[in-house]
Amino acid sequence: MPSELLDDYQVQNDLHEHSSSFGLRALIILMLALAGGIWCSQWVKGVRVETYIGSLQAPKTIITAKNDAVIQEIYVTEGQAISSGERILSLFDHSLDRSWNRKQQELITLEAELEQSKAKSEVELALRNKDIESEVFNAKLKSSQYLKEQYIHQITNLAWQDFLQDYNSVSSNGSKEEVFRSLVYESRLPDENRITAMLRQESARNSAEVFAARVKLCEEQMEELKAIQKKLPKQIRLAMGVEVIMNRLDRVKSELKNLESQRDALQLNADRFGIVGIFKKEIGDSVQKGTPIVELFDKERPFLLVDVPSRKLSLFKEGTEVKIVFSGNIKGKGTVSKISEQAVSKPGFRESVVMVYIEPSGRLWPDLPMGSTVDVSLAK
Numbered sequence: 001m002p003s004e005l006l007d008d009y010q011v012q013n014d015l016h017e018h019s020s021s022f023g024l025r026a027l028i029i030l031m032l033a034l035a036g037g038i039w040c041s042q043w044v045k046g047v048r049v050e051t052y053i054g055s056l057q058a059p060k061t062i063i064t065a066k067n068d069a070v071i072q073e074i075y076v077t078e079g080q081a082i083s084s085g086e087r088i089l090s091l092f093d094h095s096l097d098r099s100w101n102r103k104q105q106e107l108i109t110l111e112a113e114l115e116q117s118k119a120k121s122e123v124e125l126a127l128r129n130k131d132i133e134s135e136v137f138n139a140k141l142k143s144s145q146y147l148k149e150q151y152i153h154q155i156t157n158l159a160w161q162d163f164l165q166d167y168n169s170v171s172s173n174g175s176k177e178e179v180f181r182s183l184v185y186e187s188r189l190p191d192e193n194r195i196t197a198m199l200r201q202e203s204a205r206n207s208a209e210v211f212a213a214r215v216k217l218c219e220e221q222m223e224e225l226k227a228i229q230k231k232l233p234k235q236i237r238l239a240m241g242v243e244v245i246m247n248r249l250d251r252v253k254s255e256l257k258n259l260e261s262q263r264d265a266l267q268l269n270a271d272r273f274g275i276v277g278i279f280k281k282e283i284g285d286s287v288q289k290g291t292p293i294v295e296l297f298d299k300e301r302p303f304l305l306v307d308v309p310s311r312k313l314s315l316f317k318e319g320t321e322v323k324i325v326f327s328g329n330i331k332g333k334g335t336v337s338k339i340s341e342q343a344v345s346k347p348g349f350r351e352s353v354v355m356v357y358i359e360p361s362g363r364l365w366p367d368l369p370m371g372s373t374v375d376v377s378l379a380k
Contacts, residue, residue: 033146052374053374054307055373056304056365057325058297061272061295061296063088063293063295064293070287071283071285071287071293079291080275081273081329085271088294093262093266095102096262100275107253110248114245121242128258136226143218146212147211153204154208154245158206161201257303269295278295280294303357304374307353317339320336321375322358322379323377332363332365334359334361335358336356336357339355
């Protein structure tokens with residue numbers, strides 16, 4: 001075989017061997033790359049942490065209007081810390097203010113009428129008491145005179161009674177003949193002195209009884225006058241309209257007190273410590289009863305609200321620890337404190353979500369505005 005042909009054959013053989021070894025190496029590299037890709041995919045899947053979006057919240061108090069009114073003054077600013085009882089804003093109700101002014105004027109008028117009526121009643125009472133006292137004095141004077149006459153006639157009656165007793169005792173002590181003569185002759189010819197004494201005694205006794213009756217009448221008259229005098233103040237007050245005015249005055253005071261309580265309700269105060277949120281109304285805006293005006297947040301007790309897809313809810317249980325990333329890459333921790341009992345549909349979510357409440361654990365969370373968005377992930 002010629003030497004040229006031998007060289008060509010050797011070259012072709014070398015080329016065939018070289019291409020075979022290159023294909024084998026490429027196949028090995030491809031298989032190694034595929035295995036590495038599968039391993040990396042599994043590793044990333046194992047270490048990847050799923051995050052959820054949460055919002056920073058705090059217990060809040062909503063300050064609402066208690067009457068239909070207009071915002072008159074605002075005493076605090078957004079973000080200001082206020083204590084319980086501190087004034088937040090004041091409202092103004094035109095109709096309430098007019099009603100209060102009318103009642104105030106009515107109260108002043110009634111008080112003046114009451115004072116005038118009381119003064120008239122006192123004058124009338126003094127005059128009537130003076131007349132009654134005069135009648136009582138006259139009754140006492142007559143009673144004393146009648147009593148004097150009664151005593152005189154009683155004494156006269158006793159004197160004639162003693163005289164007759166003495167006369168009868170002399171007649172009874174006479175002889176039998178004198179007694180017989182008295183029985184026979186005195187029946188036909190009465191003793192003039194004895195009859196006169198008996199008539200005068202009877203007259204004195206009757207007169208004493210008459211004057212005793214007059215004394216009793218005077219005493220009854222005085223009792224009646226005292227009873228009238230006791231009732232007189234009330235009767236005069238009624239006649240002068242004092243009681244009517246007092247009843248009207250009490251009614252107006254009650255109505256005024258009710259209006260003042262409504263005016264006090266126009267002054268809105270904080271019922272607890274909190275941070276002032278954003279005012280939804282400005283000075284001069286009209287508000288209706290129940291309209292929210294501003295919210296107060298208790299930043300000392302913050303919590304997170306996290307919307308968790310319902311199919312992921314099994315990962316969250318009460319007491320589960322989570323990691324939190326706040327704005328500025330500030331990290332914190334929390335614990336699931338409550339899970340809502342109902343799933344809801346929200347815009348931006350393809351499935352229903354369940355609201356999960358998370359409270360702080362570990363160090364304090366940063367002071368961020370309420371509603372700030374944070375990232376929440378399960379602790380590994």
